[in-house]
Amino acid sequence: MDLTLENITHRYDGLTVLEDVSLHIPAGQILCIIGPSGCGKSTLLRLIGGLEQPSAGQVLQLGTPPAGCLNPLTYVFQDFALLPWRSVGGNISLVLEDHGIRGAAADKIIDDVLARTKLSDFRAALPRQLSGGMKQRVAIARALAVNPAVMLLDEPLSALDAQTRELLMEDLIGLWQRQPFTGVYVTHNLAEAVRLGHRIAVLSRRPGRLRDVIDIDIPLGERHIGDPRLEALQTRLWDAMKQEAMAADQELLHV
Amino acid sequence: MSENMHPNNARPVPFRGGGFRPVAKRGAAIIVFTTLILLAEWGTRTGWITNLTLPRPSDVATTLIDLWRSGLLWTHLSVSLSRLVVGGTIGITAGIGVGMMIGLFSYVRAGLIPVVAALFPIPKIALLPLFVIWFGIDEASKYALIALGTFTPTIVSTYGAVDNVDRTLVRMGQSFGLSWWSIVRKIVLPGALPGILSGLRVSVAIGIILLVAAEMLGAEYGIGAYILQAGSLYDLERLFAGVLILSVLGITTSWIIGLLEKRLLNWRG
Numbered sequence: 001m002d003l004t005l006e007n008i009t010h011r012y013d014g015l016t017v018l019e020d021v022s023l024h025i026p027a028g029q030i031l032c033i034i035g036p037s038g039c040g041k042s043t044l045l046r047l048i049g050g051l052e053q054p055s056a057g058q059v060l061q062l063g064t065p066p067a068g069c070l071n072p073l074t075y076v077f078q079d080f081a082l083l084p085w086r087s088v089g090g091n092i093s094l095v096l097e098d099h100g101i102r103g104a105a106a107d108k109i110i111d112d113v114l115a116r117t118k119l120s121d122f123r124a125a126l127p128r129q130l131s132g133g134m135k136q137r138v139a140i141a142r143a144l145a146v147n148p149a150v151m152l153l154d155e156p157l158s159a160l161d162a163q164t165r166e167l168l169m170e171d172l173i174g175l176w177q178r179q180p181f182t183g184v185y186v187t188h189n190l191a192e193a194v195r196l197g198h199r200i201a202v203l204s205r206r207p208g209r210l211r212d213v214i215d216i217d218i219p220l221g222e223r224h225i226g227d228p229r230l231e232a233l234q235t236r237l238w239d240a241m242k243q244e245a246m247a248a249d250q251e252l253l254h255v
Numbered sequence: 256m257s258e259n260m261h262p263n264n265a266r267p268v269p270f271r272g273g274g275f276r277p278v279a280k281r282g283a284a285i286i287v288f289t290t291l292i293l294l295a296e297w298g299t300r301t302g303w304i305t306n307l308t309l310p311r312p313s314d315v316a317t318t319l320i321d322l323w324r325s326g327l328l329w330t331h332l333s334v335s336l337s338r339l340v341v342g343g344t345i346g347i348t349a350g351i352g353v354g355m356m357i358g359l360f361s362y363v364r365a366g367l368i369p370v371v372a373a374l375f376p377i378p379k380i381a382l383l384p385l386f387v388i389w390f391g392i393d394e395a396s397k398y399a400l401i402a403l404g405t406f407t408p409t410i411v412s413t414y415g416a417v418d419n420v421d422r423t424l425v426r427m428g429q430s431f432g433l434s435w436w437s438i439v440r441k442i443v444l445p446g447a448l449p450g451i452l453s454g455l456r457v458s459v460a461i462g463i464i465l466l467v468a469a470e471m472l473g474a475e476y477g478i479g480a481y482i483l484q485a486g487s488l489y490d491l492e493r494l495f496a497g498v499l500i501l502s503v504l505g506i507t508t509s510w511i512i513g514l515l516e517k518r519l520l521n522w523r524g
Contacts, residue, residue, distance in 0.1 A: 051430060071432050081427035085445045085522040094441060095431040128524050146431065 001065050001072065001149040001182070002027050003048065007057035010043055016207040017043050020057075023201055023210060025150070027063075030176065030183040030220075032193040035203030036241060036248035041186045042154055044208070048184060049073040049152045065149035070099050074148035078155040080135040082127045082142075088114070089123040092142045099146075113141040116175065133164035137171070144175075150182045157192060166225070169195055173220045190237050194230045195223050202240060205248040212240065310491040315499065318492040327476075332500070335466055335477040338394065339504075342401025342469075343462045350406045350458070351451060354413025358447070359439065364414070375407045380468040387472060397469035404465040405458040412454020413447065420446035449523070452516050459508045463501060478504075 003025040010018040017040035025031050025048075033041045046052040048059055050073060065072040082091050089110050096106045114120045117137045127135055136156055143151055157165040169192060175181070187193055193200050194216065202212040216233065223230055292312050298304035299311040322328045356363045357371075379400055390396040420443050428438040470479030478500050485493035 049430060051426060071430075073430075075427070075430040077423060077427060079423055081423050083424060083442065083445070085520075095433070097441075098431075098433050098437050126522050126524075128522065142431075 002062040003150060003182075003184075004060045004062060005044075005048070005057070006060060008044070008047060008054045008059070009056040010040065010047060010052075011055045018047075018054075019207040019209050021203075021208065021210050022057075023213070025182065025184060027149075027182045028180045029198040030185055030196055032185045032187060032197030032200045033203060034187060034190060034193045034200060034237065034241070035208060036205045036245040037188060038248055038251070039203045039205050039244075040208035041188075041203055044203075045075075045152050045154050045184060045186045048150075049075055051075075066147075069147045069149050070101075071095070071146035072149040074143045074146055074151055076136070076139050076143050076151060076153045076156045078158050080127075080132075080139045080159075082135055082138055084127050087124050087126055088119060088130075088138050088141075091127070091138060092145050095142055095146050109145050113144045116144060116178075117141040117171070131164070132160045133168055136160065136168060140172075140175075148181070150184065153183060153185045155187055156185075158187070158189070165192070172196060173223075177221055190234045190241075193237070194233050196220070200237070202237065205244045206251070307491075310495050314492045315495045318496045319499065322496060328500075330476050331478050331481050334474075335470070335479065335504075338397050338401060338469065338477065339462055339466050341394075342398040342465075343405050343459060345398060346402035346405030346462070347409050347455065347458055349402070350409025351413050353406075354410040354451075355417060355439075355444070355447075357410065357414040358417025359443070367410075368414075371407055371410050374403075375411065379404045379465055380471075383468065383472060392473040396472075397474070400469045401462050401465050405462045408458045408461055409451075409454060412457070413451050416447035416450025416454070417443060419450060449516075449520055452512060452519070456509055456512055459512065460505060463505055463508070467501070 005021055005023040005025075008018055008021040009016065021044065023031075033044060035041050043052065047054050050059075061072070083094065086094060092110045092113060093102075093106050096102070096109060101109065110123070111120070114123055117140055119134070119137055119141060122130065122134065122138075127138070130138065136159075140156075157168055160168065173196065176183070183196075185193070185196055197216060198220075200214045200216065201210060202214070203209065204211045214233070214237070218227075218229060295304065295309055296312045299306060299309060319328075322331075353367065357367055358364075382403070383396070383400060386396040386399045390399050424442050424446060425438060428442050433441070466477070467479035467482060470477040471483055474480040478497055482494060482497035482501075485491075485497060
């Protein structure tokens with residue numbers, strides 16, 4: 001299932017945050033969206049998943065989601081959004097219960113996604129017992145449980161420390177290699193974007209317009225820390241964004 | 256320059272942290288209580304405090320023991336407890352229900368918050384004659400009084416608790432396509448539970464206050480009736496015995512709510 005954004009414009013109380021964004025999101029690839037702070041990239045993600053309605057333009061699904069897909073557009077949030085009163089297993093079963101999946105059928109799915117995210121030993125643990133990286137793994141496991149057609153990741157690693165971020169990036173690459181998924185990955189971290197993105201969409205500062213779309217041909221598995229090709233790409237992206245980021249930093253907040 | 260070169264100037268950095276975080280100290284409450292009681296006993300025995308000012312604690316204890324031996328303690332207590340439980344259950348259940356509705360629906364919120372604000376400050380005791388006309392002099396009017404008294408504070412604490420539920424969790428529920436009812440049951444209600452339970456402490460205390468008020472009219476038995484009888488006869492020993500029972504009731508309900516919190520909110524750690 002592909003997604004297409006057609007001339008998306010979005011305003012909050014007369015303040016334009018996104019202007020005329022058109023973008024194609026092909027199946028089986030990860031698209032990274034980067035831009036200076038406040039450029040509306042998280043808003044764009046909420047629009048893609050239907051949590052908000054654009055002021056103008058539309059988001060289109062091309063084709064039908066694959067069979068067995070419970071929730072086609074599934075989010076992974078920056079602050080994990082785990083229910084603190086439910087165990088790791090309970091947080092995953094939460095999203096299955098409404099589809100009538102309980103008991104043995106639910107156990108099978110939960111065991112599978114926990115194994116894929118290396119969490120099998122923590123099924124009974126409560127969120128407060130887990131580190132930030134583990135919490136985000138639980139959130140990723142929960143997203144995998146509904147077998148999404150598109151994963152919408154909203155700065156999923158931004159709340160984590162640098163080392164944990166590195167580990168989780170490797171985990172995400174591993175997950176994609178074993179079973180390629182379609183992903184939209186919003187981040188302000190250029191290093192994450194060049195490691196995880198098949199394509200990178202660069203937004204300008206507010207009102208966010210699409211400035212550039214860059215394709216990266218290097219397979220995900222061959223991208224390592226310190227790869228000169230990635231470093232060069234990252235420098236190029238930073239040069240393109242630096243002025244915008246500086247201007248965005250000087251702006252007064254209106255929200 | 257090495258830091259060891261000025262040993263004369265070296266002194267430890269003074270500690271400025273600590274405090275502002277009360278920790279549980281076992282037995283402190285017992286020491287305070289016994290000190291106060293012993294002080295009263297000593298004062299009344301030496302005549303420093305006259306018997307008209309304060310009854311002797313040992314006399315109050317004797318009165319309590321007599322009451323217990325005569326079997327009347329259980330009569331009074333069981334009648335009062337059933338009133339508190341029935342009235343409190345009605346008021347608290349309705350209060351949680353209405354509070355949830357106010358927290359969830361804009362129209363209910365806009366329509367009912369002023370009504371609650373108008374009801375809350377009315378001393379419910381003043382409405383007792385009205386309740387007697389509406390529900391009769393029997394149990395129903397007493398239930399109604401306690402129910403109304405616990406109803407309003409429960410509403411206020413419940414919708415406050417619902418307002419404080421983490422919105423990102425609600426958005427997460429929506430993003431996974433959970434039904435409205437699932438979100439209310441599995442996200443909003445458990446998220447509001449800490450606030451609801453701490454509001455319950457206030458509601459139950461108000462319920463106990465109103466219990467005494469409700470037993471002012473047409474009650475033969477009950478702790479409130481017992482206290483009021485003693486009060487009208489200026490029988491201070493019995494008055495204090497009754498007040499003591501109410502205090503114990505207050506401590507017990509607060510302890511039960513504490514247990515509930517421990518059990519239901521164990522996820523907070």
